[in-house]
Ligand code: C2E
Ligand code: MG
Ligand code: MG
């Protein structure tokens with residue numbers, strides 16, 4: 214009986230492996246096809262200047278419109294794309310597409326700063342500068358309207374710092390994404406051409422419930438400002454969080470409170486109908502909270 218079970222388990226395990234290999238292969242085929250057939254799409258999330266309460270930027274977030282699987286989020290394909298070496302062509306498409314969109318907004322009288330997420334595997338030369346230069350040239354987007362978002366864990370090697378410096382020399386901005394979520398040293402904040410620090414959503418989540426989170430947010434804002442960097446809060450979902458971040462001196466914010474990532478037409482609608490958020494949090498401020 215134990216033997217039979219063991220055997221079954223083995224069979225189950227083997228078929229599971231085969232299933233995984235199969236899934237991996239179909240994912241690879243799918244990603245290659247997605248590039249060719251243009252199944253990728255950029256959603257944009259508004260970035261708000263917390264002092265002006267106005268949309269001043271947009272973060273491009275990749276989506277895969279799978280012909281069968283509906284809308285696929287980056288969490289379920291970016292890692293595979295990185296492992297398969299497909300993140301470079303996909304990332305180049307992202308940069309080109311975001312630059313074109315940034316130019317469209319500029320032409321429509323809305324000079325939004327467009328942010329794109331960059332994987333560690335993209336921090337390579339000549340790939341990165343060539344990709345950026347071509348995209349900026351082709352679109353005519355002024356480099357000051359483009360920003361790269363990089364997570365702190367991607368800075369581990371000295372080479373990526375040199376690559377980033379070359380990219381920054383083109384005139385675009387660099388932001389550290391998910392700040393505080395990793396374990397890297399703070400030294401890179403002074404070594405790298407970083408313009409913006411994006412505090413990880415986990416800390417914003419703790420506003421109102423975690424003294425530690427609130428203390429860390431204040432500390433990061435202080436650190437960022439004393440280093441001459443702008444500080445952005447990610448994942449703002451409530452007015453309470455917004456009021457706290459405003460009082461803490463955070464420069465910018467994004468989150469579901471202002472708007473979730475959306476397709477370009479819905480982003481255009483937001484820009485048309487609700488470019489400012491003056492009233493948000495006002496009641497709470499009025500109550501002295
Ligand atoms: P990220 O750059 O930190 O992006 C923020 C994520 O938080 C997005 O998830 C966004 O939809 C989500 N978010 C925004 N506001 C809120 C909020 O108020 N509450 C909550 N709970 N979530 C919020 P998304 O779009 O699934 O992207 C996940 C990650 O995938 C991104 O994290 C980024 O690291 C990566 N990614 C997205 N697009 C690209 C890309 O084009 N290239 C690369 N290499 N990575 C990308
Ligand atoms: Mg990001
Ligand atoms: Mg982030």
Ligand code: MG
Pocket residue numbers: 390391
């Ligand atoms: Mg993230």
